[in-house]
Amino acid sequence: MIQIQQIRENPNKIIVLGDHEPLIESMLDFDYLSGKPEGSVVGIVTGRRGYAKYFWGRGEVLIPTYESLQSITHDPRSKYWFLNLLSGRRVLSSTLEAQSTNFVGGAVFGENTPELHALEIIKKNTTSSKLIVGPASVGLLVPGALKLGPIGGITPAQIEESGITKAGHVAVMSASGGMTNELINIATTAGHKLSFALSFGGDRFPILSPREAFLLAEGDPETHTVLYYGELGGEDEYELVKLKEEGKFTKQVVAHIAGTVADLFADSPQFGHAKAKADKAHVTAVAKRDALQAAGFQVSHSFAEFIELVNKLK
Amino acid sequence: MSRVKLYEVDAKRLLFPALNIPFHAYSATSATKAAELAKAFPEENLVVKIDQGVKKRGKQGLVKVNVTPREVVSAISEWSKAGWKHFIVEPVVEHATVAEHYLALERTRDNWRVSYSEHGGVEIESAWDTVADKIPDDLRSAIYDRLIPALEKYHIVFLEMNPVVIRGSNLFPLDMAAEIDSAALGLAELMPYNIIPVQDHAHEPSEVAVAALDASTPASLKFRLINPNGRIWMFLSGGGASLVLADEVADQGMGDELANYGEYSGAPTDDDVYAYTKVILFQILKSKIVNHKSIAIIVAGGVANFTDVKKTFSGLIRALDEMKENLTVAKVKIFVRRGGPNEAAGLAAMEKFLKESDLYGSVHGHEIPLTKVVTEVKEYLGRSLSQGDSSTGDPSNARVGTAKLGGVSPKEFK
Numbered sequence: 063m064i065q066i067q068q069i070r071e072n073p074n075k076i077i078v079l080g081d082h083e084p085l086i087e088s089m090l091d092f093d094y095l096s097g098k099p100e101g102s103v104v105g106i107v108t109g110r111r112g113y114a115k116y117f118w119g120r121g122e123v124l125i126p127t128y129e130s131l132q133s134i135t136h137d138p139r140s141k142y143w144f145l146n147l148l149s150g151r152r153v154l155s156s157t158l159e160a161q162s163t164n165f166v167g168g169a170v171f172g173e174n175t176p177e178l179h180a181l182e183i184i185k186k187n188t189t190s191s192k193l194i195v196g197p198a199s200v201g202l203l204v205p206g207a208l209k210l211g212p213i214g215g216i217t218p219a220q221i222e223e224s225g226i227t228k229a230g231h232v233a234v235m236s237a238s239g240g241m242t243n244e245l246i247n248i249a250t251t252a253g254h255k256l257s258f259a260l261s262f263g264g265d266r267f268p269i270l271s272p273r274e275a276f277l278l279a280e281g282d283p284e285t286h287t288v289l290y291y292g293e294l295g296g297e298d299e300y301e302l303v304k305l306k307e308e309g310k311f312t313k314q315v316v317a318h319i320a321g322t323v324a325d326l327f328a329d330s331p332q333f334g335h336a337k338a339k340a341d342k343a344h345v346t347a348v349a350k351r352d353a354l355q356a357a358g359f360q361v362s363h364s365f366a367e368f369i370e371l372v373n374k375l376k
Numbered sequence: 377m378s379r380v381k382l383y384e385v386d387a388k389r390l391l392f393p394a395l396n397i398p399f400h401a402y403s404a405t406s407a408t409k410a411a412e413l414a415k416a417f418p419e420e421n422l423v424v425k426i427d428q429g430v431k432k433r434g435k436q437g438l439v440k441v442n443v444t445p446r447e448v449v450s451a452i453s454e455w456s457k458a459g460w461k462h463f464i465v466e467p468v469v470e471h472a473t474v475a476e477h478y479l480a481l482e483r484t485r486d487n488w489r490v491s492y493s494e495h496g497g498v499e500i501e502s503a504w505d506t507v508a509d510k511i512p513d514d515l516r517s518a519i520y521d522r523l524i525p526a527l528e529k530y531h532i533v534f535l536e537m538n539p540v541v542i543r544g545s546n547l548f549p550l551d552m553a554a555e556i557d558s559a560a561l562g563l564a565e566l567m568p569y570n571i572i573p574v575q576d577h578a579h580e581p582s583e584v585a586v587a588a589l590d591a592s593t594p595a596s597l598k599f600r601l602i603n604p605n606g607r608i609w610m611f612l613s614g615g616g617a618s619l620v621l622a623d624e625v626a627d628q629g630m631g632d633e634l635a636n637y638g639e640y641s642g643a644p645t646d647d648d649v650y651a652y653t654k655v656i657l658f659q660i661l662k663s664k665i666v667n668h669k670s671i672a673i674i675v676a677g678g679v680a681n682f683t684d685v686k687k688t689f690s691g692l693i694r695a696l697d698e699m700k701e702n703l704t705v706a707k708v709k710i711f712v713r714r715g716g717p718n719e720a721a722g723l724a725a726m727e728k729f730l731k732e733s734d735l736y737g738s739v740h741g742h743e744i745p746l747t748k749v750v751t752e753v754k755e756y757l758g759r760s761l762s763q764g765d766s767s768t769g770d771p772s773n774a775r776v777g778t779a780k781l782g783g784v785s786p787k788e789f790k
Contacts, residue, residue: 085682150559173596173642176560177379177483178531184485200681212681217717220679238616240641244678247715247742264615266379267485293619297484323622326631331600332576334615334639336378336559347623364627365620365747 063191063274064141064166066204066258066282070229074208075140077105077165079131079156080147086125087116088216089145092209094119095218096227101125102208105134131159141166143210145201150174153197157183161190169211170196170269177336180267187269193278195270198263198336200239203246205229205256213242213261230255232375233279235272236291237262238335241320245289252373257285264335266296273301276311287314287375294321294330294347295337303357315359316375318368321347379533379555380573381429385464387535387554390569394526395518395547403427404448404463406456413445419467424448426455427464429574431553434498442468462574469541469550473497476539478507479515479547481524483533488524496539514545523547530569531560580604582659586638589651595644597652599636605664606635607757611653611692613677613714614641617746621676624747628754635660643683649691657699661706670707672737672753675726679742680716689714689722693729700733709756710735713749715742 078086090101101118106127108114113124128134136142144160146153146168153175160168161183170183175197187194195202201211206229214226221227224246232254236242242261249256260275262268272292279285292299299319305311321338324330324347330340340346344353355361362368382390385403392399402408402416404424413422422445426438433439438460440451452463478496482489492511495503511519527535533556537549558573560566579587586599596615608625612618618639625634636659640652660671675692677683696703696710710730714723719741730736738752 151562174559176531176563177533177557178528178560181483181485214681215679215717216682220717224679236616238614238619238678239681240614240678241616241620243681243716244617244746247679248745251743271485291616293616318620320616320619320623323619323626323631323634323637326602326626326634329577331637332378332380333619333637334596334598334641338615338619339378341379365624366627366745369745369747 063278064193066278067284069141069204069258070207070284073140074102074143075104075137076102076143076145076210077107077131077134078103078145078147079107079160081106081108082147084216085147085212088212088221089209090116090118090123091218092214092221092227095221096206107131107134131163136164143208144168145210146170146172146196148172150176150197154179154182157194158186161186161192161194165192167193167202168195169199169201170194170263171199171201171211172196173198175265177266180265180269183269184267193270195260196263196268198239198265199268200242200261202261203256203259205258211261212239213259214246215243225250225255226259228255229257229284231257231284231286233257233282233285233288234259235262235275235279235288236260237264237268237293237337238291239263241291245291248369248372249289252375254372254375257282264293264337266337268298271301272298273305276302276305280311280313285313287316289372290315290317292317292319292350293333293335293338294319294324294340294350295335295345297345299350299354300344302359303353306357306359314375316362316368316371317351317354317359318362318365319347319350319354320365378558380558381576382532382554382556382571383429383462383464383574384425384427384552384554386569386571387532387552388549390530390532391523391526391535391552391554394522395549396522397548400467402465404452404465405461406452408449408452408463408465410445410449413448413465417445417465417467420444421468422448422465423468424451424463424465425551426460427462428460429553429576432498433551469548471541475541476550477542478503478538479511479519479540479549480536480538481519481527481534483527488527490519500538512542515542515547518545518547530566531557531563533557580659582655585655586652589648589655593644593648595640595642595648597638597640597644597648599638599652599656601636601659603632603635604659604662607633607665607669607671608753609635609656609660609671609673610638611656611673611675612639613680613683613688615639617676617678620746621674621750624750625753628750630750630754630757633757635663640688641683644688644691646687646691646694649688650695653692653695654698657695657703660708661699661702666706670709670757672756673708673710674749674753675710676713676746676749678715678746680714683716684718685714685716685722686718686725687722689726693725696735697729697733700735704734708735709737711737711749711753711756712739713741713744713746
């Protein structure tokens with residue numbers, strides 16, 4: 063799998079599957095505000111051959127649109143990323159196709175992807191080993207280098223104010239798209255800059271697992287601290303516990319696991335994300351907080367405490 | 377977009393062919409007649425069970441074995457009076473109690489997790505330490521070559537069979553509890569089966585209304601009523617932020633006052649938000665505490681990536697505006713914290729509206745922490761309490777989650 067440090071080197075190019083004008087413009091705005099010589103979005107697979115007009119700073123650029131992924135030739139000097147904006151039902155076929163080509167990774171935005179489809183993509187990825195976030199992910203962000211998806215906001219004002227164009231040493235990882243941005247906000251308000259940020263998506267089986275993301279953070283010389291947001295449901299946090307116990311992860315972490323409110327209900331309800339339901343005792347928010355804390359991670363017991371812990375970070 | 381329970385009759389309909397078992401289960405309701413059952417089953421000896429995803433049915437008296445069609449109908453009639461709606465009728469499978477085994481399969485990231493015990497049946501709880509991931513060699517083929525491919529074909533991600541009778545190398549499940557991936561229900565391979573999952577709890581009319589709205593838009597709209605007489609109502613954005621804010625209400629000791637959980641996300645249109653808001657406002661105004669105690673509405677969310685704050689707020693304001701007289705009389709104050717695209721314009725419009733209509737609690741953007749708005753609500757409710765709200769010892773504040781259904785509280789379903 064590509065390392066975060068490699069993303070900071072060489073040009074990153076993005077090919078978008080599907081269409082979403084404000085989102086595509088936001089990636090170009092990020093590139094412009096980061097001071098890059100040109101935009102990273104080099105193609106949009108819309109099913110029609112032609113060009114789409116976008117802003118580049120105060121000027122305009124034309125971005126080619128394509129019938130299919132196959133009709134695009136890659137420049138061998140660049141790293142290519144795909145951004146899959148297709149609906150959940152079309153995630154499997156389109157992502158498998160992108161996995162077979164020359165991409166180093168991608169982001170899958172669509173919600174409502176069947177679990178077994180995500181697992182099929184994961185299975186294929188054990189050999190192709192691409193950095194793919196999602197499904198239901200707002201994307202991957204490496205300050206100054208790559209904004210793949212709506213992560214960090216879609217208006218120029220957001221991108222400028224949030225400081226995501228400047229690089230630092232705090233990594234943000236979150237099961238929730240909205241909370242990814244909230245954590246970025248908390249970190250930057252506390253005076254930190256990001257080394258990278260990513261959203262796993264709230265599905266049961268994220269293609270890039272929290273374990274793999276922690277290993278990326280461990281291998282990244284710029285990352286000193288990880289801010290992690292998880293929720294009740296699913297067993298991914300127990301993999302983080304194992305990593306810590308095996309000595310494979312050594313960096314500072316501040317983690318918050320949301321979902322203690324489930325205890326107010328007679329039976330754990332299904333919350334907003336597909337994974338967010340505690341159907342067994344060991345996947346409640348409290349059980350996972352306890353396990354992470356016992357392994358030696360810093361864990362907050364309320365979100366207010368999480369913010370305090372981040373404010374105290376050196 | 378999550379794991380949901382299947383009716384047992386559907387689980388058996390989908391999976392019995394893979395196990396080479398003829399499918400004879402009958403889905404019954406209170407309208408089912410004895411003559412229908414007599415026609416469906418040549419046997420006189422039947423079993424009838426509640427089929428609503430309920431666990432431990434045997435222990436709760438929700439199963440009747442060795443009954444005639446006439447007795448089935450009278451059992452259903454009794455259960456219906458207690459609020460149960462779905463029943464499964466099958467012929468009795470004669471077997472010795474010692475032949476009752478336990479087998480469960482769950483899809484995990486790496487594989488299928490198989491749990492097995494030869495001590496299955498109603499007493500499985502006390503035999504839990506005999507459940508292990510080892511299965512007898514005789515059963516490998518039935519599980520790995522027949523059952524698991526069928527589970528994958530139909531996107532069934534969890535299956536518990538307790539008891540399952542083992543005959544040679546064949547599985548004969550008496551009871552099945554299964555969960556299907558709801559995201560797969562629209563796929564071509566499942567369409568012909570017209571699967572409708574079990575509802576996870578008795579739905580209030582407002583919950584049904586929001587579910588219908590949710591189904592009509594690509595955005596996500598969720599609403600669950602916790603306590604119709606609670607004083608804190610939440611209009612939250614985002615799956616994660618909504619959970620964090622609900623946690624915070626409980627963490628600040630106001631769990632008893634939490635009226636609902638819900639969220640809107642995925643770039644809803646202002647019409648979506650308008651319709652969603654109206655449903656919940658009607659629910660608030662139906663509350664018994666209206667005109668007795670002050671009420672706080674929290675409109676909050678994280679810093680949105682792409683949901684337009686101005687647009688979603690315009691739907692909210694439109695709905696609030698139509699009902700502002702009632703809300704003001706009901707002593708409602710609204711506390712807002714939201715960030716994201718067009719944040720400044722959205723917040724300014726909201727602040728102007730709330731101040732003009734005397735509903736203003738507070739309005740903040742991304743500059744204050746997400747959870748601070750809950751602290752403000754606590755201060756407001758505490759302050760208004762000391763200024764002449766009636767007592768808090770109102771028994772109508774009991775939460776609906778523990779409402780009894782058929783003599784069994786939903787907590788015992790688990």
